[in-house]
Amino acid sequence: MSYSEKVSKKLNALLEKNYDAEKGFNYAAENAQDPQLKAFFSERAQERYDFGHELKTEIRNFGENPDKGSSLAGDAHRTWMNLKTSLSSDKDEAALEEAVRGEKVAAEEYEEVLNDPEIPPSTANLLLKQKNGIIAALNKLQSLELRFN
Known part of the structure; x- marks a missing residue:
């Protein structure tokens, strides 16, 4: 595997996670009761959409093709989030908990890629x-x- 393929593979993995996060935040925004929370989730969905476009450009700069869809893990997480929020009496609190968990994982995944010495400056x-x-x-x-607890 060439250098550009290796780097692009890592960027594509992050791209998939951003697709997943965008879909998750859109879902949370659609289902949030609190207007401030609804707006926050919508902003995060847009931010992740923008991140995705930046990553696609970076992947293309390496002469590779960006992935097009979300990951199976992301789809499974959204299914779990849907179930959890549908069963919860406080859907906003449940969505917040899932978003916190997802963002912690995302930060760790970014850190892992950033620690790779092959990633150019x-x-x-x-x-x-x-x-x-x-x-x-x-x-x-x-x-x-x-605030919600």
């Missing part, structure tokens, strides 16, 4: 910017979670 800068956005969202989610 320009790509690392993009990934660090995106990871920082995820950390900011996580911090906001945790403060919102306190």
